[in-house]
Amino acid sequence: MLEVRDLDVSFGRARRRFKAVDGVSLTVGPDETLGLVGESGSGKTTVARVVVGLVKPDSGDVLFDGKPLGPVGRRPASLQRAVQMVFQDPRSSLNPRMTVSAVIDEAWRTHPESAPTGDRTAGLHQLLDDVGLDATVARHRAGELSGGQCQRVSIARALAVKPRLLVCDEAVSALDVSVQSQILRLLVDLQQRHHLSMLFISHDLGVVHQIADRIAVMRRGVLVEEGVATDVLSDPQHEYTRSLLDAALELTKES
Incomplete structure (x- = not known):
């Protein structure tokens, strides 16, 4: 469904220009979740922003069903609707003065x-029910909601246009651990019920293993490693992947 080929992205000017993404290629199939993992500055969020059209790459191709995905404003409405993003900070991604409705x-x-x-x-209430919110939330302003509620509204906003691919950029990292688990379970449930594909971005392998079918490590x-999630987690081949896994295990022990 989604195919990224030899993606290059640079930022800055002249001698201060640096390459944020260097020759990255990846795919996401129908009804599949690809977990894209890496520490801050690894380039994973830049890949996500290219996919949704917020960043223009230096070179490379991004295809959806074999059709090129250009930047926002240049891609056809059907493709713009098909690929939706859930951002990291649920509060800043919503206008606090707007009601959920x-x-x-x-x-x-x-x-x-x-x-x-x-x-x-009725359609609004059904959508809110799908993401685990009561219909009364519809008349509340986003600024009156908790972080977890705001993220559910963000997910509902994405689902409202009937996408086929959700790009989740650190979608649970700003939430409490207990709320993280709830949102992850919600995303898994929504994927199954709505036959969604997902590109799930995270710095935490411990989070990704709960949701991903395949894992790509940046x-x-x-891109330094890619494979079936169970294989990558049980037998990581790259030293960097092993370090991320060790960090995730350490955090699990501390919690």
Whole structure:
């Protein structure tokens, strides 16, 4: 479904220009979750932003169903709708003054073909129920909600336009551990019910192993290891992957 080929991305100018992503290639198949893992500065978020069209690459191709994905504003509406992002900070990704109802309605106005054909209020309530929120949340402003509730609203906003691929950029890292588990279970459930594919970005292998079918590991802009999640976690081949796994195990022991 998603294919990234030989992706290069650089930032800065002249002598201060640095390569954030260097020749990265990866795929995400139908109903599959690829966990893209790496420490801060590894380039994983840059890859995510290229996929959703927020960053223009220096070179390389990003294809969806074999069709090129250009930057936001240049890709067809159907492809823009098909690939949606859930951001790291659930509070800053929502307008705190907008009600939840207005947040969802904005998504439907942007992509009217995805809006309910009948009663929009009933459609809104069903969408909120899908992400584990009570219908009464619809009239609350985003600034009145908890971090976990805001992330559920962000997920609902993405689902409102009926995407086929969710790009989750550190979608649980800003949440408490107990809320992290709830959101991860929600994403797994939604994937199964809505037949979604996911590109799940995280610095934590301990989180990724709960959700990913395959794992790709990035370091300093380069993809250093990729494979079936169980294989990567049980027998990591790269030293950097082993260090990430050791860190995740250490955090588990401390908690």
